[in-house]
Structure formats: C-alpha cells, structure tokens
Amino acid sequence: MTLEPDRSFARSQRVMTFFRVALKNILRRRLRTSLTLCGVALGIGAFVSLVGFSDSFEQQWLKVYVNSGIDLAVVRGTFLNTTIDESVGEKLRSMAGVSEVVPIILNLIDVTPDINAVFYGWPNDSFEFSPLEVFEGRRFGADQPEIMLGEVLADSLGKRVGDDLVVQGTTLKVVGIFRGGAAFQEGGALMPLPQLQRLADMGTKVTGFHVRLRPPDNGESARDHVQRERRLIESALPGLKAVPAAEMASNNQGVVLIRSTAFGVSCIALLMGALGIANTVAMSVFERTKEIGVLRALGWRCSRITRLILLEASILGLVGGVIGLGVGWGTLRILASIRATANVAVASIPLLHSVEALAIALTIGLVAGFIPAWRGGRLSPVEALRHE
C-alpha cells in the first residue's frame, strides 16, 4: 500500500469550463506567466502609487487652504513665479465682501547644497498660523531676522530653537519649530514677510494674497458666493486672478507637474506591461499552433479560438492588475512610513483608483492580446495541424 496522495481525486472535483481551459493554458508556462504578471503588476503598481502620490500632494495643497479657511487666492497669471505689489492688499481689504486679506510669499530656496525648501513669508499676525502647532519655541516677530522651521526640515537640517541658520548670506535665528498644516509646510520654513522680501530682493512685492470672504447674507450657496466675489475682485483688479481654493490646489504648477510626471511614468510602465502580455500571448499562440489546428478539427469556430486567446490575455492583465494594486499599496505604505514623505503619501488607494487600475489592466490585456488572438483564430486547421 502506498501513501502517495491521490491527485486524481482532487482533479475530479473540478468542473471543466471555458475559463478553466484558458487558465490551464496560462499556467502551462509558469515562469513566463510569472514574469509577465510581474511586468503588468509593476505597470499597475507604478500607476497606482504615482497617481496616488500626486493625488495626496493635491490634497495637501487643498489642506493648506481649507485648514486656514482661505476662500480665494489672488495671484497674477500663474502662481509660483509672479509677483504683485503689496499695496493691492489695501484695495482688496476695502471690498465689501472681503473679510480678511493676508499677503504671502512662496519661494523655493537652497538652504544647504543638498537641501532646498519652500520658504513662506507671512505677516506675524497672519490667520494662516491657525492650523499650525508651534511645539517648540514661539512665533517669529513682525520684522526680525527670525525663522520658524517645519518639523521635517528642522530634523533634516539638525537645527533646534536658538540655533542660527544662514540662508543666502543672511543669518536667521531659529525661534520656533512647528508641525501640522500641510506636509510641505512641515518640510518648509516660515519667515516674517518683510525679511523674506529683502532676502529675495522682492522690494514691496509679494507672491499673492489669501482672502477670507464674509459669509453670504442672502441665502446664496457657498460656491455661488465664492464665484460672485471672484468676479468682483477680478473686475476691480484687472490683470489679477482670484482663484477658489479647490481650483488653486488642483491647478497649481507643482501639482500639475507632479500629476503630469505621474501620468507619463505610469504610461511608460503600463506600455511595458502591455508589451509583456503581447509577447507572452503571441509566443503562446505560436507554440500552440498545432493545438489550435486540433481544436479547429474538433469543430471549434474561429471566434471561440479568438475568445480563448483574448480570455487568456485578459486573465494575465487582470491578475497582473490585482497584484499591481498590492504593489502600489505597498509602495504607498513605504512612502508613508518614510519621514520625508510621510505626510504627503497616504497608504490607501481610493476605490475609484482601484477600479480605474483594474480597468486599465483589463484593457491592456485585451489590446495586447487582440492581434495574437485574431491571428490564432484565422489559422487554417490543416496548416496548423502540419505545424512543427
């Protein structure tokens, strides 16, 4: 009596379906299938993690505006690289619908040869301090050579309260370290507005103004109210744009750049995945030419052969997609655990992105499998049977 497991019993429990035929075909070359799945998974993983990261980045921008209660940002043309004279603030304050106005400067500055950071120039009574927690030291004075560092930047620079920081030849005293706000605020620094104007040779210029509006008093919806005030500001101050917070978050140059990069890299990764499937399916059809001839001899129609091959390609795409979701989630989880990116990356994938990713995976499977499937379906049975 042998103690070998009866494999045939396990086989007998399974009912033969069209799907099962396709699955068995895929599994006959396990290494090749695994490598193909890796290719698709990397493509989908790149898509999920990069798009997820760019979305998180956008959410961080939105957080800046939402947490500070900003309704509109008044800028000239594009956001980061233009300036407006500080005196425009008085005109904004005089408008009936405007409650509060603060000028701001945003400047990307090399702090050391290796580290650059966004420097924010704010008045020391700016309402934008409200979401920040100064957990060490204090807020800077009105026009003192002082600086507050975000927690992440302070750690990167190894600076604490009381230390000096030399920025572009100017010595600034570190007076506070803060957390909260958006991730890139924690990776940045806050300075008195006049100090940053001098440091950046901006004279009386600022990057723009953040505006809080008075609440609507006529039952108007918040959205309509913001849009109406936007039009009033833009007509009163020709050449300037008043951009609602959500739009500012999604359309600023940083977000657009990251989103474009994410899209481009994802496309390349997905293309590689699609080529992997196309190669695998084409090779598989070539290797199975005789088998396709047998199926045709047994009465299988061209359309059934084509469907079988397309199903195999779709399974590869979809399984690769599911693994890719795991890869993407894992990548986001790693990014969320690294201090420098912890507050930007969120280790979760929205349902919509998951569905999108799986739809893309299925589509690349179908597209990549189309030509091999079409060719396989058109094989002459007798020619296929003669194939060696």
Add this chain to the structure above:
Amino acid sequence: MNEFLLEASGLTKSYDNGRIQALRGVDLRVAAGEFLAISGPSGSGKSTLLHMLGGLDKPSSGDVLYRGRSLFHSLDLDAYRSERVGFVFQAFHLLATLTALENVQIPMFERKLSARQRQEKAEMLLIETGLGERLHHYPNELSAGERQRVAIARSLANDPEILLADEPTGNLDSENSARIMAQLSSIQAQRNMALIVVTHEEEIARRAQRGIRLSDGRVCLP
C-alpha cells in the same frame, strides 16, 4: 434523398504553384454506416483526401458532397466538423494541459450543453472505451494505447455520423493496434457510423468492408 453520405468527385490538390500534385482527380462514394479503408504508400495523398472529406482542407478543384450538399460551397464547415465528423489522429493530439475527461469534453463546447452534462457524457464515453479508471489522468500519465482510446472517446463526443481516422495505429505496438482497430470496428457497428480509416497497413485495410488504394494521388484499386 441521396443514397450516399459522402461523394467526392474530381478532387485535385496541388501545392507550390502546381509543382506538387497531392491528388489528381479522385472520385469516391461513401455510404452511411460503411467501413472504408484508404491505403497506399506514404505521400500517395491518403491524408489529404481524408482532410478534405472532413472539411479540414479545400480541394484545388472538384467537390465533396455531404448528403448531396457541397461541403465547401453550401455548408458551414465548422458546424460540419463539430456535429457530423469525428477525427482520430495518428499522433493522438490530446491537449497536454487537460485530463482525459477534460480532453473528451473539448468538442462539446460548440454544443449547448451545461458543464455538468459535458462531464457526464465524457465520463460515459471514457468508461465505454475502457478508461473509467483513468478519467483524471493527464496524457503524459497514460500509455500510447490509452491516449488513443481517449482520442477515440473524444471523436465520439458529439455523436458524429462519420468517423475519420488517420493512421490510428501508426504510433502503437501490435497488441495495442489490434485492440484499437477492434474498438473502432465495434463502435462503427454499434453506432452504424461511416468509418473511414487511412492506413498503410494491409492487415488493417482488410478489416474494412471496402478498401481503396491510392497511388500518386489517384485511386488505383477501387
């Protein structure tokens, strides 16, 4: 109604721009329930003729009628192969990734049968061919004779009227050859099918009710 199941008339087949003539005007009639052997030396056109009778290959000229209707001009060849014809090949041509039971179900995918019905029918056919104990074995776990019996069971999956066997014993030893031919003869008699066997073995040809011999693409012995 036409008294012949299959009628081939003036079949020719040429390759390589006419330099190779596989068939040179073959006429043949096969009645329903008849056991016909097609013999001849290698390269005489036996398999080409069989492929045409089974709707796998088209003639350069001439036609094959199935119950009086042109195979290549009036009939759906896929449906003809699926519903009317069963094939048994010399090299068995079982799908390596499927078990015996699964292989037999393959032709039934073109019929409107549930997975359970397919499985039950395949099981019955394999039991009928003496493989009831080997249902869940893969081709590489079966002997050559067993593989050919799986192929025979597969050829019967859709209850064909015509069974076409191309050198069915070509890869078998004498014992298995005799067993396979006995099985084919028995199936043909029980089901009253037309059985057309291509062979170059005279012993097998003698088992048939009628035999023709091909030489250089022509029928030389009616």
